[in-house]
Amino acid sequence: MRELTYTAAALEGLAEEMERDPLTFVVGEGIGARGGNFGTTVGLYERFGPARLRDTPISERGFTGMCTGAAMTGTRPIVDFMFVDFGLDALGELLNQTAKIQYMSDGRLTMPIVLRGCIGIGNSAATHHSGSYYSIFSHFPGFHVVVPTTPYDAKGLLKTAIRSNDPVVFLEHRAVLNLKGPVPEEEYLIPFGQARIAREGCDATVVAIGGMVPRTLAACETLAAEGCSIEVIDPRTLAPLDIDTILASVNKTGRLLVVDEDYGPCGVAGEIGMQVMERGFDDLDAPVTRLTGAQAPVPYSAPLETAITPDTPAIERAIRDLLTA
Amino acid sequence: MAIEIVMPRLGWNMEVGTVVEWLKQDGDRVNAGEYLFMVESDKSISEVEALDSGTLRIPGNALRMGEELPVGTVLAYLVQDDEAAPPTGGNDAPAPAASPAQTAPAPVAPVAAAPASAERATNAEQDRVRRRRSPVASPRAIRIATALGVDWTKLTGSSRSGRIVEQDIREAFARQGAAASGKPADAAPVAVASTAPPAPSPAAIPLSPMRRTIAERMARSAHTAAAVTLTTEADASALVRVRADLAAALLARGDTRPMYNDFFVRLVAVALRDFPELNASLTDEGIVRHEALHIGLAVDTERGLLVPVLRDVQDKSVQTIAGEAAVLIAAARAGKTPQADLQGGTFTITNLGMYEIDAFTPIINPPQCAILGIGRIVARPVVIDEETEAVAVRKMVVLSLTFDHRLVDGGPAARFLQRIKQYVEQPIVWLTA
Numbered sequence: 186m187r188e189l190t191y192t193a194a195a196l197e198g199l200a201e202e203m204e205r206d207p208l209t210f211v212v213g214e215g216i217g218a219r220g221g222n223f224g225t226t227v228g229l230y231e232r233f234g235p236a237r238l239r240d241t242p243i244s245e246r247g248f249t250g251m252c253t254g255a256a257m258t259g260t261r262p263i264v265d266f267m268f269v270d271f272g273l274d275a276l277g278e279l280l281n282q283t284a285k286i287q288y289m290s291d292g293r294l295t296m297p298i299v300l301r302g303c304i305g306i307g308n309s310a311a312t313h314h315s316g317s318y319y320s321i322f323s324h325f326p327g328f329h330v331v332v333p334t335t336p337y338d339a340k341g342l343l344k345t346a347i348r349s350n351d352p353v354v355f356l357e358h359r360a361v362l363n364l365k366g367p368v369p370e371e372e373y374l375i376p377f378g379q380a381r382i383a384r385e386g387c388d389a390t391v392v393a394i395g396g397m398v399p400r401t402l403a404a405c406e407t408l409a410a411e412g413c414s415i416e417v418i419d420p421r422t423l424a425p426l427d428i429d430t431i432l433a434s435v436n437k438t439g440r441l442l443v444v445d446e447d448y449g450p451c452g453v454a455g456e457i458g459m460q461v462m463e464r465g466f467d468d469l470d471a472p473v474t475r476l477t478g479a480q481a482p483v484p485y486s487a488p489l490e491t492a493i494t495p496d497t498p499a500i501e502r503a504i505r506d507l508l509t510a
Numbered sequence: 511m512a513i514e515i516v517m518p519r520l521g522w523n524m525e526v527g528t529v530v531e532w533l534k535q536d537g538d539r540v541n542a543g544e545y546l547f548m549v550e551s552d553k554s555i556s557e558v559e560a561l562d563s564g565t566l567r568i569p570g571n572a573l574r575m576g577e578e579l580p581v582g583t584v585l586a587y588l589v590q591d592d593e594a595a596p597p598t599g600g601n602d603a604p605a606p607a608a609s610p611a612q613t614a615p616a617p618v619a620p621v622a623a624a625p626a627s628a629e630r631a632t633n634a635e636q637d638r639v640r641r642r643r644s645p646v647a648s649p650r651a652i653r654i655a656t657a658l659g660v661d662w663t664k665l666t667g668s669s670r671s672g673r674i675v676e677q678d679i680r681e682a683f684a685r686q687g688a689a690a691s692g693k694p695a696d697a698a699p700v701a702v703a704s705t706a707p708p709a710p711s712p713a714a715i716p717l718s719p720m721r722r723t724i725a726e727r728m729a730r731s732a733h734t735a736a737a738v739t740l741t742t743e744a745d746a747s748a749l750v751r752v753r754a755d756l757a758a759a760l761l762a763r764g765d766t767r768p769m770y771n772d773f774f775v776r777l778v779a780v781a782l783r784d785f786p787e788l789n790a791s792l793t794d795e796g797i798v799r800h801e802a803l804h805i806g807l808a809v810d811t812e813r814g815l816l817v818p819v820l821r822d823v824q825d826k827s828v829q830t831i832a833g834e835a836a837v838l839i840a841a842a843r844a845g846k847t848p849q850a851d852l853q854g855g856t857f858t859i860t861n862l863g864m865y866e867i868d869a870f871t872p873i874i875n876p877p878q879c880a881i882l883g884i885g886r887i888v889a890r891p892v893v894i895d896e897e898t899e900a901v902a903v904r905k906m907v908v909l910s911l912t913f914d915h916r917l918v919d920g921g922p923a924a925r926f927l928q929r930i931k932q933y934v935e936q937p938i939v940w941l942t943a
Contacts, residue, residue, distance in 0.1 A: 439650045439676055470650040470676045471669065509670050 186367040192224050194336035194368045195357070198343040199226070199263070201372065203233055206261060209347060210237040212248050213265030222267045223303055223362060249275035249300075253283045256298040261347060269302030269356055270316045283352050284327025299346045301355040304332075305396045306446055306483050306494045308359065315483035317395065317447040322354045323424040323456070329353040329377050330424040334398040336366040338421055341375030348374070358446075360396035378425035382434070386414035389440040389507050392431055392457055393417055397444040397495060404501035415504060423453055431457060432465045439470030442507045444500055449477035471510040476503040512593065513562045515586040517579050520551050526578045527551045529585060536568040540588060547585070564588030647674035658683045659730035663794065686733065720814050731876045736915035739871040740927050744934040746887050746907040749773060752937045760829060768832035771861050774884055775805050775831050777933040778859060779823045780940040785926040787918045789856050791877040797917055806855030806875055807835060809842040816842040817875055819855040828941070863887060868908040879917045882930070883910035907934065 189197065203209045210233075211226055217240040220227035230238045241248045245266065252262035266272040272279065279300065286294050306315045322328045331346055331353060333339040339357065346353035383398055384405055393401040398419045405415045416434050420426055435441050441461055443454035454475035461473055479493035495503075517527050531548045534540055545557040546566070568586040579585070647655065647662045651674050655662040660682045667674035717725065731737070749770070757767045782789045782803055790799045803824040806817040818838035823831060841847045858875045863886035872883040885908035892904040909930060913923040933940040 439648070467649045467653045470648045471673075 186369055188365045189336050189340075189368045190363050190365050191333075191336045191339050191357070192362045194340040194366075195333075195343050196225060196227060196229075197368070198340035199347070200229060200232070202344055202347040203229065203237065206347075207237075208259065209261040209263065210239060211263045211265055212239045212241055212252055214241055214243060214267055214271075216240060216265045221265060223357070225265055225301070245271050245274035246278055250278045250282065252298055253278060253286070253296070256283075256296050256352075257286060257294050259295070259297075261297045261299075263299040263301065263347065266300065266302035268310075268314045268316075269300075269304050269318055269354075270313055272300060272302055273316075273318070276321075279352075280325055284325055287351070288327070295350040296352045297348075297350045299343075299349075299353045299355055301343075301357065303359050303362070304356045305358040305360055306478065306490060307396075309485050309487050309490060310359070310483075311485040312482040317356070319354070319356055319394075319423050320447060320452045320456075323426075323453060324451075327352060328424060329422060331355045331377065331422050332358070332395045333421060334358065334361050334395060334419055335381075336364065336368050338375060338381065338419075340368055341373050342377070342421065344372075345374045345377060349377075356395070358396035361399065364399065375421070377422045378427050379421065380427035380430040381419045381421050382416065382430070383419045384415065384417040386416035387438055388414045389442065389504060390416045390418060390431065390434040390438045391442045391444060391500075391504060392454075393419060393444045393500075394423070394453060395446060397446055397500070400495070400497045401444050401500050403497045404504060407501055408504060413504070413508060420457075426457070426460075428457070428460045428464070431461060432468075435461055435465045436468045439468055440507050440510070441469070441473045442503055443473070443475040444477075444495055444503070445475065446478045446494055448480045449475060450480060452477060471507060474503065474507055474510070476500060512567075513564060513588040514584050515546060515560075515566075515588065517581050517583045517585060518549065518558055519581045520549070520554075520556055524551045524581060526580050528578050529575050530555060532568065532575065533557065534566050536566060536586075538566045540564060540566050560588065562588055564590050646672070647679075648676070651676050651679050655679045657726050657729065659733035660686065661734075661794075718813070724814055727876060728873055731874050735874045735876065737871075737874055737912050738915050738920065738923070739910055739912040740920075740924055741869045741908055741910045742927055742931050743906055743908050744931040745892065745904045746934050747905040749934050749937045750887060750905045752941065756828065760832075765829060766832045766836045768828050769835070770863070770884070770887065771807060771859060772828050772832040772835055773937070774859055774861070774882070775807070775820060775823055775835070776826075776828045777930060777937070777940050778805065778857065778882060779803050779826075781926060781929045781933060782857065783824070784929065785922060787922055788880045788913065788926050790879045790917055791856070792879070792914065792917050793877065800856040802856065804854050804856045806858040806878075807838065808858060808860035808872075809839050811843050811845065813845060816847055816852065817855060817858060818842050818847050818851045819853065821854075857881070859884065863907070869910050872910060872912045874912055874914055878914075880911060880913040880923070880926075883912070885910070909934070 199211070211229070213221070215222055216226045217230045217235060217238045220230065226238055249264055249272070252264050255262050283296060283298060286296050304317045304319070319330050319332060322330045329346070329349060329351055331342050333342045343355060346355050383393070384402055386405070391401050391405070398417070401417050405417060408415055416438060418431055418434055420431075431441070441458065443457050445452060445454040447453065449455065454477055458473040458475060462469070476495045476499060478495065481493055483493065484490055520527070528550045529547050530550045533545045533547055540546065540560045540563060542560050542563045544560050546560050548555055548557055565588065566586055567589055646667065651662060654676055658679065660679050662674050662679060662682070665674050665678050665682055666672075668678050669675050753768060753770060753773060761767050786799045789803055790797050802822055804819045804821050805823050806819045809816045809818060818841065820831060820834055820838065826834075838847070838851060841851070855875060855878060857878055858872075858881040860872050860881060861884040862870060863884055866886050868885040868888075870883050870885070872881040874881050887905050887907045889903050890906045891901050892906065894900050894902045894904070909927060911923060911927045
């Protein structure tokens with residue numbers, strides 16, 4: 186099968202959906218002729234024109250509100266925040282309007298909008314370009330929250346996101362954007378709420394989120410050489426969360442580590458651990474543990490940045506701890 | 511320690527109440543059950559009785575009468591003879607009312623006085639120490655230990671914190687198997703132990719909760735008990751006659767017709783009086799002989815085996831047993847047996863006679879010591895006099911007693927079974943016993 190980068194696969198999915206449905210359009214800063222800061226729209230401006238690839242001024246609240254209104258009329262906006270940190274300027278619109286309009290209209294209005302952006306720590310991007318924020322969007326009712334980590338998943342989940350009649354927050358971790366992977370030529374979609382077992386194993390379960398997936402898989406390679414068999418689960422969508430797949434794995438292994446680059450307190454890792462405790466208590470052979478980023482503003486300094494982020498050696502240590510806990 | 515008398519919560523919505531009258535006075539001796547005071551809440555006036563005995567001490571001499579007080583407010587104390595009055599006691603200022611935010615029901619044993627809280631602290635500390643000393647096992651380890659019949663309380667945990675984990679249980683199970691089979695532990699098959707079980711065959715029927723419970727209990731019994739089964743044959747002709755007579759009499763009165771099981775329950779009860787070692791359980795502390803005799807009846811239901819328990823059969827007639835057993839069996843067949851009726855048995859009787867089974871090897875119902883299996887009652891030619899070689903047709907029954915050799919030896923168990931045989935053959939002896 187051919188191999189594409191994550192960004193190219195997502196771009197292909199976006200182009201297919203824009204081709205398929207003339208009501209889809211992209212709004213954001215530098216997504217027109219420039220092709221997007223992360224190459225999310227390269228070549229689409231030439232193909233679909235300025236009406237459907239709408240460059241905006243730096244006015245997140247304004248264009249997010251307008252796209253919410255556009256979605257209420259039945260069009261399918263894709264808001265490209267570049268860094269999802271910038272979407273914070275539109276948080277009032279997002280939480281109070283975008284996420285609630287279906288409820289407030291008693292279901293008469295739909296909200297087929299995709300809100301996408303880059304997340305994650307790395308490259309000395311510093312604290313305004315390094316956030317994850319999925320815990321916020323997963324906490325409030327109304328959003329689907331999608332965090333793909335492979336080219337295949339990026340394309341299949343983006344297509345599902347664009348066709349969804351609910352608001353979808355589509356988050357792309359900076360560490361996976363250039364990873365290559367197999368992507369079939371023929372069309373496919375991936376439903377929300379289905380986790381991916383990224384690696385099978387029987388000694389312990391590790392749920393890894395976003396950019397932590399490739400690092401966790403690398404750590405498991407080292408451990409496999411010593412005979413440790415670790416199961417790695419990529420939830421792919423955090424809302425809805427496929428807790429059943431995680432529970433089935435914990436039933437098999439008895440041990441769970443959640444690796445999340447995001448802050449620990451009130452985060453997705455804690456949520457997953459709690460749900461496993463509630464529903465899988467009798468399967469647990471050791472306390473559920475989490476490895477998260479340090480709760481601090483992300484530093485510019487590269488050594489400090491490394492120090493606050495779970496890297497492959499840290500994940501390996503956490504798994505070793507879990508195996509003897 | 512002084513016992514607090516507080517404004518009770520008499521209904522879910524009650525937040526405040528008013529003492530309208532004290533029925534006992536400061537300094538009165540009060541016995542548990544006596545009325546202390548009358549309280550008025552939004553719906554009614556009720557008398558409140560003392561739950562404990564002691565001398566009543568009302569601070570400020572019933573100052574609080576007629577005043578609306580939050581639930582939980584301390585109104586008075588009961589003190590013991592050798593005890594000083596509570597710190598706020600006597601005629602001092604009234605005890606502080608519960609803060610408005612604290613409208614929750616009063617704690618069962620509120621902290622009344624300094625000595626009480628000190629005592630509590632000591633207990634909590636002891637609890638912590640005890641918990642630290644006793645072995646801790648993971649939920650998963652406990653679950654698997656239960657399924658495999660491994661006593662995890664005696665194991666040492668291998669995890670860093672000392673907690674007993676799944677692996678410790680599986681290793682202990684392998685050692686048990688090895689000890690039983692005389693093979694080294696490594697060679698012992700650990701059927702349930704594979705961490706990567708083969709994919710279940712598509713035809714496998716998932717275990718219902720009831721099936722799982724039965725499986726775990728039976729496996730535990732088979733793995734832990736040193737089970738030995740004895741069988742003997744008894745001439746039940748007299749029993750058949752007695753039962754027919756009694757059944758006719760009871761039926762005429764509209765009472766429940768007794769089943770053979772009901773007679774066996776009664777005669778086992780009588781026999782166990784002389785063999786208390788068979789009405790026993792093996793616990794961590796040692797062998798416990800039960801005073802009471804609660805006999806479980808194995809009942810075959812659509813959902814699976816249930817063993818409802820007849821309580822205190824030592825005091826009951828066949829007739830009473832018949833009535834109670836009929837109710838238990840009907841409930842079991844209807845799937846409506848309360849959990850309480852399945853617990854606390856000290857001996858079990860199982861009967862497969864209706865399926866033309868003679869002898870079998872019943873599995874002990876843990877933690878009991880023994881189980882009596884009853885076969886069919888069937889007419890057979892029997893030598894009744896060896897001298898004359900006289901043969902007669904008699905109603906015979908085979909009795910199968912499985913007992914746990916860890917608790918009792920073969921001699922007493924055999925004598926117990928022999929006693930039952932004698933009772934079956936001379937039912938009048940035990941019916942009138």
